Amino acid sequence: MSFRLHRPTPFFLRLVTILLLAVAILLPPTSGASNIPPKSPDYPQGVSSINPGSDLWREVRQRDGLIVDGISQVKGVETGVLINVRGDQWARFRINEVTKTVSYALVGVFGILVLVFVLRGKVGIKGGRSGRVVRRFTDYERIVHWTLTIVFLFLAITGLILLLGRPLLLPLFGKEVFALFASASKEGHNLFGPLFLVSLLMMLFSFTRHNIYEKGDLGWLLKLGGLIGDGHPSVGFFNMGEKFWYWIVILIGLVVSISGLILVSPNFGQGRVIMEISHLVHVIGALVLMLGSLGHMYMGTIGIEGALQGMTSGYVDTNWADAHHDRWSRECQQKGLTLSADEFARLRGETPAADAEVAAQERAK
Amino acid sequence: MIEYLIDGPLWHLSLAVFGIGVVWKLGSIVFASRRQDLSVARAAAGPAAFKTVFSRFIPHKEISSQIVIPLVAGYMFHLGLFALLFFAVPHVSFLEQNLLGFGWTPMPHWAFIVSAQLAFLGLIILWLRRMTNPVSRLISTLDDHVVAILTFVVMLTGCFALLEGATALRLLHRFTVELWLIYFPFSALMHTFTFIPSRAFTGAWFGRRGIDA
Numbered sequence: 001m002s003f004r005l006h007r008p009t010p011f012f013l014r015l016v017t018i019l020l021l022a023v024a025i026l027l028p029p030t031s032g033a034s035n036i037p038p039k040s041p042d043y044p045q046g047v048s049s050i051n052p053g054s055d056l057w058r059e060v061r062q063r064d065g066l067i068v069d070g071i072s073q074v075k076g077v078e079t080g081v082l083i084n085v086r087g088d089q090w091a092r093f094r095i096n097e098v099t100k101t102v103s104y105a106l107v108g109v110f111g112i113l114v115l116v117f118v119l120r121g122k123v124g125i126k127g128g129r130s131g132r133v134v135r136r137f138t139d140y141e142r143i144v145h146w147t148l149t150i151v152f153l154f155l156a157i158t159g160l161i162l163l164l165g166r167p168l169l170l171p172l173f174g175k176e177v178f179a180l181f182a183s184a185s186k187e188g189h190n191l192f193g194p195l196f197l198v199s200l201l202m203m204l205f206s207f208t209r210h211n212i213y214e215k216g217d218l219g220w221l222l223k224l225g226g227l228i229g230d231g232h233p234s235v236g237f238f239n240m241g242e243k244f245w246y247w248i249v250i251l252i253g254l255v256v257s258i259s260g261l262i263l264v265s266p267n268f269g270q271g272r273v274i275m276e277i278s279h280l281v282h283v284i285g286a287l288v289l290m291l292g293s294l295g296h297m298y299m300g301t302i303g304i305e306g307a308l309q310g311m312t313s314g315y316v317d318t319n320w321a322d323a324h325h326d327r328w329s330r331e332c333q334q335k336g337l338t339l340s341a342d343e344f345a346r347l348r349g350e351t352p353a354a355d356a357e358v359a360a361q362e363r364a365k
Numbered sequence: 366m367i368e369y370l371i372d373g374p375l376w377h378l379s380l381a382v383f384g385i386g387v388v389w390k391l392g393s394i395v396f397a398s399r400r401q402d403l404s405v406a407r408a409a410a411g412p413a414a415f416k417t418v419f420s421r422f423i424p425h426k427e428i429s430s431q432i433v434i435p436l437v438a439g440y441m442f443h444l445g446l447f448a449l450l451f452f453a454v455p456h457v458s459f460l461e462q463n464l465l466g467f468g469w470t471p472m473p474h475w476a477f478i479v480s481a482q483l484a485f486l487g488l489i490i491l492w493l494r495r496m497t498n499p500v501s502r503l504i505s506t507l508d509d510h511v512v513a514i515l516t517f518v519v520m521l522t523g524c525f526a527l528l529e530g531a532t533a534l535r536l537l538h539r540f541t542v543e544l545w546l547i548y549f550p551f552s553a554l555m556h557t558f559t560f561i562p563s564r565a566f567t568g569a570w571f572g573r574r575g576i577d578a
Contacts, residue, residue: 139497140434146493147486180533184525191478191524195486314497349503 061085077271090276098280099164102287109291113298123304126323131341133315134332142314144206148199154192156290158185163283190264197257204250210237211246216327237328248292256285315344371536371543379543386550391558406573413572414565420578421564434494442487448472448480449520455529481524488517512553519545 051057062085069080078084137145161169162185170178217240220233225241233239238246259282262270270278300307306320318338321329332338342352351359424432450456452472461468472480492513495501519541526534548554556563571578 139494142497143434143490143493146497147489150489150493180531183528183531184534187527188521188524191481191527192485195482198486347499349499 077269084272086276087272090272094279095166098283099167102160102283103164103167105287105291106294109294113294117298117302122302125306125317125320127319129306129317130319132318132338133313133341133344134318134321134329134338135314136310136316136321137314139314141206142311144199144202145311148196148203151192151195151199152289152293155189155196156286156293158189158192159286161185162189193257193260193264196253197261200250200253200257207246211243213243217243232323232326234327235325237325239325245292245296249289252285252288256282256289259285313344313348315339368532368536371540375543376539379546383546383549387555387558390550390555391562394559394562402573404574407575408572410569410573413578414569417568417572417578418561418564420568435491438487438490438494440487441483442491445480445482445484445487446516446520449477449484449523453477453480481520484520485517485524488513488520492517506553508552511548515541515545515548516554 060082062083069078070082072079161181165178165182165185169181173181214236216234216236220235220240222228223233225239226232259278262268262278263275263282266275300311304324306317307324309320310316318329318333321332339347345352424436429436451460452469454471454474454477457468457471471477492510495505495509495513519538522534522538522541526538529535545554549557568578
């Protein structure tokens, strides 16, 4: 950005400088009393003068805490401010405070999950797998979920490179390689950002019907999903924890998306303060989503047996459904929506166990 | 050394494999021996062939409600990729300086970004649909997945090199493009050229028998 300060003009500035120098030389020493060392018999008197540009630079550097708006031919937000000290303060805050907080939070939650896994291990299916399955998610719902997952993971990785790359990657790879990482991450993050908003809206339209509050949800919450009291609370398609997570994703996701759009489009008149607030909101929102996602991924993969199958194949074992979503499972079984293991295998294009057995018997004959 | 290899010999090799491979494949289709159709023609084959090339852009009413996702995502991806390939500023100038000797007006930056986003989202959804839909999953081959992933990687490296400031990122993009070009004739990517003769053949075959295909 080119910048020209018009008050005072360069010519006028030079003139003033010369005049000030002349006055400073001609004036008696008392006019600069504050800069003269204290009189002392051991301290010889020297010639001193005030820096003629000190007032100008005091204003430019905003030493008095006031932002002095100059005049510039460049028309735009804050183009009249030669040096914005708040920018330096923000940069230091981002480098020192934000990066540290994000790092500690991520490492802390990851550590907690490792601890939970060590202490509790994988939660198995009560009674083992029944072999019968019930459809949990449609193809479209799974496409929406995985689209959001892919876009979110890409944004999380590139975002973390942008935020934590300087303290973490720069010492490891050096300046040149880190510059490549940072440049690629910035472009990728900016390009994929709007896709997150689109995926989020797709999720809003396809999953909301399962995530409306219903009778029994409060009971689940009061029992903390079965941690307090006896037995697992009765649950429909989603439990209150899952609904809570869903609305966090939607609402915080929208906040992250909007703040991201503000950041990626700085030419709509937003000033430095709005950009800084957006940046902070973006980082905090993204951090909440990343921390929640760690827990979500843990529960969906190594934390609870049989949960991931719902999102990979679309079907879950009926015993899993009975244990975690009993009301929904009963409804499905009453409607006869379950499939046998062989039917499920055929649906997946695999050879059912029964067919394999028949084939083996025929071969034996 | 790597820069010389990617910008020089590998680029020419990939172009040669692509060009010769595509011509060879199309030639083998056009000149393949076919049984003579001895049936009495009930209608002209030519107009039916021409009509089918275009009518296939819109799905039949009977199935349109079941293929909304691949239809929308397919158009998003293909139109986005077409716009990127032929109207992105760096591509237009590359084609002008290295291949054609002439250029055309590229699209503005905002259109470039929107095209890239459409192409990315379309490709992701198409690949996920291939993985989640039982029928698509069954009929998909390894080549289909390789094609999707390779195309995604080419687009992604292009997105990384958007700033055009780092030589390494440009080389990475060009290297993936070269791999893509080499793989092209041996893969499902050939549908870029074969979809027109394929549709025309189907239209002609049915049209000759008086069937509105």
